[in-house]
Amino acid sequence: MRDLPDNLLDRTEMLLVPGRMLLEDGPATGMAALVRDGRFAEIAPVAELTARHPGLTPVALPDHLMMPGxxxxxxxxxxxxxxxxxxxxxxxxxxxxxxxxxxxxxxxxxxxxxxxxxxxxxxxxxxxxxxxxxxxxxxxxxxxxxxxxxxxxxxxxxxxxxxxxxxxxxxxxxxxxxxxxxxxxxxxxxxxxxxxxxxxxxxxxxxxxxxxxxxxxxxxxxxxxxxxxxxxxxxxxxxxxxxxxxxxxxxxxxxxxxxxxxxxxxxxxxxxxxxxxxxxxxxxxxxxxxxxxxxxxxxxxxxxxxxxxxxxxxxxxxxxxxxxxxxxxxxxxxxxxxxxxxxxxxxxxxxxxxxxxxxxxSGLGAVTGRIAPGLAADFLLVDLDRPEFTPSHDLTWELVRYGNRDQIDAVFTQGRLRLWQGWPVDWDARALLAEIRETAAHAIAGAPITRIHPTADKHRVEAIA
Missing domain, CATH: 3.20.20.140 (Metal-dependent hydrolases)
Known part of the structure; x- marks a missing residue:
């Protein structure tokens, strides 16, 4: 478990330097992203981008893949x-x-x-x-x-x-x-x-x-x-x-x-x-x-x-x-x-x-779906310091076959951090779950639902009998 970095919270401008970045032609190394006002402002090699913005402190993420959401x-x-x-x-x-x-x-x-x-x-x-x-x-x-x-x-x-x-x-x-x-x-x-x-x-x-x-x-x-x-x-x-x-x-x-x-x-x-x-x-x-x-x-x-x-x-x-x-x-x-x-x-x-x-x-090709200048900064930070990605020979295939949601450290939309290691950073998800546990059964019972098959536990009893 990693602690939530302060430099990812509530920033209108961030210079992110991940270990790998998923671009349109595949995962790349040595790339950085400038996120400003909810969008990708610039995508360029690290040295080039840091030289253009000496007033920004780069956020180093060497163990992460930055990829589109x-x-x-x-x-x-x-x-x-x-x-x-x-x-x-x-x-x-x-x-x-x-x-x-x-x-x-x-x-x-x-x-x-x-x-x-x-x-x-x-x-x-x-x-x-x-x-x-x-x-x-x-x-x-x-x-x-x-x-x-x-x-x-x-x-x-x-x-x-x-x-x-x-x-x-x-x-x-x-x-x-x-x-x-x-x-x-x-x-x-x-x-x-x-x-x-x-x-x-x-x-x-x-x-x-x-x-x-x-x-x-x-x-x-x-x-x-x-x-x-x-x-x-x-x-x-x-x-x-x-x-x-x-x-x-x-x-x-x-x-x-x-x-x-x-x-x-x-x-x-x-x-x-x-x-x-x-x-x-x-x-x-x-x-x-x-x-x-x-x-x-x-x-x-x-x-x-x-x-x-x-x-x-x-x-x-x-x-x-x-x-x-x-x-x-x-x-x-x-x-x-x-x-x-x-x-x-x-x-x-x-x-x-x-x-x-x-x-x-989905009609949003000009809005999101890629890490590219001008598009909304909707992206993930995926932890590559995992057994599933070690050693890594073909990261694209590995993401398809070895990837899992518990490897996602951070979820951003419109340039803002929304989730860190699976949980919201600015609202109480546990309270939501508690209310649903209290109210869902009544809502389901009141709906005129018709099921053909029993639950798995009832099915087990019937099958054994």
Whole structure:
């Protein structure tokens, strides 16, 4: 355990000299970063940068890697109170668990759930998370306030369903008015970015899908929706429209570079071409595929075709390192073993997909995701003085396969230290956990949740009997 260095706290200007720095072409030595007013002001060799700024005392971090923070390109911040309820459950859990749970949460529980989720994200090295939109009625302010208080950068989706699938489904004109207000609301917020969302295509009319997607694109925001995730949803779309969900979105003109599609696990070759040709981005959620999905997104094929994608958790577990490991492992198991591909992305692809590629897919490529002049200073200090990184022969691969969140010493967003060795430096996380332990059981009991399988302990008794 290292003590928290005073020279990392509450500084508007810092000259950081890490042992290694993760730049766009890989880990580099002998580099320094000047952080000023929440941004990377300069990135240059140590001697050059210290000579230009003789009045600044360099912060020496010889045992640390300075790397961009991870970007979770798809999550659900208001699902953290019931996260283990879905374990072992069949697909489309949103119908039986998430919609009933989120719809029953009051303002305080939305706040607690969102703050817990944001804390977990930061602990896992995610400096930014893209929330797909809460289905709770009128509680978006509580969600946003919770994320802001933790210091996590967030993309906040406003659900704009007009055919159900949420606790509150107002008339179309009110949906559009709310969407317009949401797009404008955070224009000057340094950490919050607006987004519009329709949960799945079938809970939005064609007119609303096109309208909301177009509004987001015109405003420079992203439009989010879950597409081609479960076999039953694909079949429902075929029955209703004669087209698969992704095909239907393309047919009505709702896709484009501003669109972020969650999952896309069940995609045909022609649908891959649709994604490529429209510039639509994908959130590849490997852990969700293992835990609750029907298939694995063909991320290696997407990369080969030039389809934009980033990694997402889908609210499963918040550990950026384990997410990269899962991303590579599933591609190896699903495609690499059968084709003799022993590289499966070469390590670097998954590191990029968790940082700069995820930022681009999330509409934030010009804001974060890299250590580069002008971008927000959202970064991690990873302790390399660990057995897992000793000896080090290929740090990029080692981060993908040996990295873990307990190796993260510091998490910064907008140039400010938010967490040190897993805990916030400016608010009481223990008090948050205590309140959640006292209140979560009552909130869960009051939600009309339907589970198919018992808990693991009950299952053990039944199996033995």
């Amino acid at each position: 991870f970007i979770d390109s798809h999550t659900h911040l208001t699902q953290s109170l019931g996260k283990s309820l879905v374990f072992g459950e069949p697909s489309e859990i949103f119908r039986r668990i998430w919609v009933p749970l989120e719809g029953s949460l009051d303002q305080r529980m939305v706040y607690l759930s969102s703050k817990l989720a944001a804390l977990e994200c930061l602990r896992g090295g995610f400096t930014c998370a893209v929330d797909a939109g809460t289905r709770s009625a009128g509680q978006l302010d509580a969600l946003t306030r919770a994320a802001q208080e933790t210091g996590m950068r967030s993309v906040i989706g406003l659900i704009c369903n007009d055919l159900g699938g949420a606790a509150d489904v107002p008339p179309p004109d009110r949906i559009v008015a709310r969407a317009e207000a949401h797009l404008e609301r955070y224009a000057d917020d340094p950490l919050v970015h607006s987004s519009l969302a329709i949960s799945i295509p079938e809970v939005g009319s064609d007119q609303m899908l096109v309208r909301i997607s177009g509004m987001a694109g015109k405003a420079g925001a992203i439009f989010q929706t879950h597409v081609n995730e479960h076999l039953v949803a694909v079949e429902r779309s075929l029955v209703a429209n004669g087209r698969r969900p992704l095909e239907h979105l393309a047919h009505i003109g709702a896709l484009g570079p501003h669109v972020l599609i969650a999952h896309s696990t069940l995609v045909t070759p022609s649908e891959l071409n649709i994604l490529r040709d429209t510039g639509t981005a994908v959130a590849y959620n490997p852990v969700a595929s293992v835990w609750k999905g029907n298939a694995i997104a063909p991320a290696l094929q997407m990369a080969a075709l030039g389809i934009r994608f980033g990694l997402g958790t889908d609210g499963t577990r918040a550990d950026g390192f384990r997410l990269m490991d899962a991303a590579e492992t599933l591609q190896r198991a699903g495609y690499g073993l059968a084709s003799g591909d022993s590289s499966c992305g070469g390590g670097w692809l998954w590191l990029d997909a968790a940082t700069r590629m995820a930022a681009d897919a």
